[in-house]
Amino acid sequence: MIRFDNVSKRYDNGRLAVKSLNLEIGKGEFFVIIGPSGCGKTTLLKMINRLIHLTDGTITIEGKRISDYNLHELRWNIGYVLQQIALFPHMTIEENIAIVPELKKWKPEQIQHRVRELLNMVGLDADIYRHRKPKELSGGEQQRVGVIRALAADPEVILMDEPFSALDPISRAKLQDDLLELQRTIRKTIVFVSHDMQEALKLGDRICVMKDGEIVQLGTPQEIIQHPANDFVREFMGLTKDFDIQQVIRPAVMKEGNLQQSVSGHDSLQSILSKLAQHDCLTVLEENAVVGMITRESVIQFLANDSVVRGDSHD
Numbered sequence: 673m674i675r676f677d678n679v680s681k682r683y684d685n686g687r688l689a690v691k692s693l694n695l696e697i698g699k700g701e702f703f704v705i706i707g708p709s710g711c712g713k714t715t716l717l718k719m720i721n722r723l724i725h726l727t728d729g730t731i732t733i734e735g736k737r738i739s740d741y742n743l744h745e746l747r748w749n750i751g752y753v754l755q756q757i758a759l760f761p762h763m764t765i766e767e768n769i770a771i772v773p774e775l776k777k778w779k780p781e782q783i784q785h786r787v788r789e790l791l792n793m794v795g796l797d798a799d800i801y802r803h804r805k806p807k808e809l810s811g812g813e814q815q816r817v818g819v820i821r822a823l824a825a826d827p828e829v830i831l832m833d834e835p836f837s838a839l840d841p842i843s844r845a846k847l848q849d850d851l852l853e854l855q856r857t858i859r860k861t862i863v864f865v866s867h868d869m870q871e872a873l874k875l876g877d878r879i880c881v882m883k884d885g886e887i888v889q890l891g892t893p894q895e896i897i898q899h900p901a902n903d904f905v906r907e908f909m910g911l912t913k914d915f916d917i918q919q920v921i922r923p924a925v926m927k928e929g930n931l932q933q934s935v936s937g938h939d940s941l942q943s944i945l946s947k948l949a950q951h952d953c954l955t956v957l958e959e960n961a962v963v964g965m966i967t968r969e970s971v972i973q974f975l976a977n978d979s980v981v982r983g984d985s986h987d
Contacts, residue, residue, distance in 0.1 A: 673699040673861050674720060674829065679729035681715050681885075689715040691885040692729070699828075700859040704876035706866050708908075712885040713865050717831055720863065721750045733829065748772055751822030751830040751860075755837050757814045759806040765791070765817055766802035772825040790820035793857070794850060812843035819851065823858065832864040836871070848874055869909060873897075873972045881905055897945055897975065910975040915941040920974045921956055921964035935966065944971065 674697040681690040690712045697703045705713040718724040719731060722738060731738045738746060759768050766787050773783045788798040794816045806814055815835060822830055836844045848871060855862060866872050872879050873893045881889045881896065889901035900906045917937050934955040935944055944966060947954055953967045 673697055673701070673734065674863070675732045676716075677730045677732075679719065679731060680727050681712070681719060681724065682727045689885050690719070690726075693885075693887060695880070695887065695890070697861060697863060699861055702855055702862045702864065702875055702877045703880065704864045704866055704872040704878070705880045705882060706869065706872045706908075707882035707888075709867075710884075711882040713882050714833060716882070717833055717863055717865050720829070720831060721747050721752060744775075748776060748825060749827050749829070751825075751827045753818050753822045753830065753832045753835045755834045757806075757811075757818040759814060759817060759821075761806050764803050764805060765809070768806070768817060769821045769824050771821070776825055778825075786824060786826075790823060791817075793854065794820055810843075811839055812847060815839060815843075815847060816850070819847075819854075823860070828861060830860050830862045832862060834865055834867065837866075837868070844871075851875065869975065870973060873975070881908060893972070897972075911941070913975070915974075917944075917956065917966075920944075920966050920970040922967060922970050924955065924962050924965045937963070941971075 676693050676695040679690060679693045679695075680688065682688050693716070705716060707713050715724055719726050720733075720738070722743060733741075759765075760771075766784075769787045769790060770783045773786060778786075787802055791798040791801055796813065796816060801809070801813075801817075806817070809817065818835065819832075822832075836847050839847065852875065864875060866875075876893060878890065878892055879896055880887055881901075883904055889896055889905050891899075896905065897909060897911075900909055900911055903912075906912050917935075917939065933947065933951045933953075934957045935947060937956065937958050944954065948966070948968050948971060953965050955962055956964045956966060
């Protein structure tokens, strides 16, 4: 779907932001790029829709070089969601969503149907919200509109640059859940930049960990947790944190077969991760008594919280 062949980006000041990068993102894949500030993740994202021009190499979408696309055609066919929601304040929600379909000369009745469909898809009643102005919506509601505006003209590719990082934790978690549910329905190719490890582990089909303009490791969340490439990835994932099994135990919900997959309070983090690679949850036993359970989600949350390395969008 999206292919990078020996792609580099050097800025005018001589800084090499991306170094001879080779990468392929599959059709319908939720692909997360993560890394510390200045690692090149936002530069990588913006090169896809030519907001930043590459210095060397080629980027292709569906086998066609991005430089061969008409610029407006390229951007109309790639949805883009920013941290700064950037809804036009003087326009209604319906008018904001309709911008690209109107530029593409869709029929008015087709646009109205699309606006209604998308608003209802993200739980915003179209009859209530389509005539409102952005200032009448909460931050979370505005960001929902930002997401569906990127989907309005039914693009195959969606670029998302830390879209939820400015939201409060509750709104952020809800929008992550909504996006995952939406992706199950629409199956778009999503390229998502984040500095939050918990978010990356939750959302990504694959995660690309970057450092100093290069890919350090690329794999599924499970692969990266199970087999970190080096000490940098271990630190970034939180695998070097002091581990106490009590931090990840949850109340036991007994299911048939739970007792067959068990750990003790003395097991190491690596041992637990190895078992979680094969099973969704593990029963915790002490002196043959069940004291709780550990799930993949509880361990991922532990690994992601207070990660040693944090990044931002200044790439």
